[in-house]
Amino acid sequence: MKILFTFKIKTSFKQQLKEKYPNVDFIYTTNIDEVALGDIEVIVTDGGDLKSGHVEKATELKWVMVAAVGVDTLPIEALQARKILVTNSHGVHKMPLAESVLAHLLSLERGLPGIYKREAEKNWELDSLPGEVNHSTALIVGTGAIGGEIGRLLQAFHVRTIGCNRSGHASPHMNETIPLDDILEELPQVDYVISILPSTPQTRWIYQPEHFRAMKETAVFMNVGRGDAVKEQYVLDALKHNEIRHAVLDFFETEPLPKDSPFWELPNCTVSPHMSSLSDQYIERSLDIMDINLEKWVAGDQDLINQVDLAKGY
Structure with a gap:
């Protein structure tokens, strides 16, 4: 059996694989x-x-293991035609991405950007009083493993969490859950809109100008899902017209974000260079999942964890 890795892994893991699977050609x-x-x-x-x-x-080829969660860059049709099994690293983003979301919200509410700016200027005086995350309401659009972990952390800060998924089925760490079709009605009630949607035909360009007009003027919109959930121009218009207070954007239509993009200059926008889910533990977690599945595969068991439904895109 031959298994091909197309990205760098540590020598120690290569040695571990060689010792554990001596009959496999890596x-x-x-x-x-x-x-x-x-x-x-x-x-x-x-x-x-x-x-x-x-x-x-x-x-x-019989199995493609993706050391990431998103599979939208794969040649879906070619894999489907061959009925090739695809698994991903579902769950590896959960901790770092949830921490990033919480860090951004705490930073904005507690005025950390202003602290850093005044420190550089040696300026003691406050511009305005900081706020609190405490007793706010967050709409978490996407209630999988990542959404659940975000909900768990926010609830520790007494945030009311409203989950949003396709059917509105109940989800862990959500005070309530609504279907995707009801999102427009819920937006005027929430302080934070946290989008962690994958890239699928059903979620592509899901946020329209009317969604931003429906949000509170004090709302924070955060996209830590895929960039094709919203047109950049819609977010720009909402920020320029002060339809929302702030946007935290981790994904963009074009990456890297061009240097002449107006997002870089907007004071009410945080540009996160596609890094919210990154961690020094990322590859290790992905390889742990791969090892679980590889052990099954070598034993002739194809009931692997994290199997992807290519028709759905996740």
Whole structure:
């Protein structure tokens, strides 16, 4: 059995795999085009390097393990046509992304950006009194593992959490849950809108200008999901017209964000360079999931964890 890794991993993990699976031929590369793919059974990738042409060449390919959560960059149709099993690293983003959300909200409410600015200016005087996260209301759009962890942390600060998912089914750490179709009615009641939606046909460009007009003028909009959930121009217009207080944006339509983008200059916008889910523990967590599945695979068990429904996109 040949298994191809298309991203760098630590030498210690390579050694661990070699010792645990002596009959498996592990191949490592950072350029998939340099590898003969004909007899590769498993490909472990961290994202968009796998193309339909690679799937076509990999005639023995049976499983693609994605060391990330999003699978929208994969050649979905080619994988579906071959009925190739795809798993992801669902759950690895939960802790760092939830911490990022909480950090941004606490920073904004407790006035940390102003503290740093006044420190640089050696200015003692406050511009305005800081606020509190305590007893606010957050709408968490997307109630999977990440949304649940965000809800858990916010509830520790006495925040009322409203989850939002397709059907409105009850979700952990949410005081209530609403269906996606009811989001417009809920927006005028909430202080924070936290979007962690994946990129799917159903969620693409889901936020329209009327959504921002429905939000409180004091609301914070945070997109730590995919960039194609909202058009950048809609957020820009909302910020420029003070329809919302602040936006924290971790994803953009074009990345890296161009230097001439007005987002860089807006005082009521925080540009986060696609880093909210990053952590020095990220790869280790992904490889732990891969190891669980690999142990099953080698034993002939294809009931792997984190299987992706390619038709749904998650």
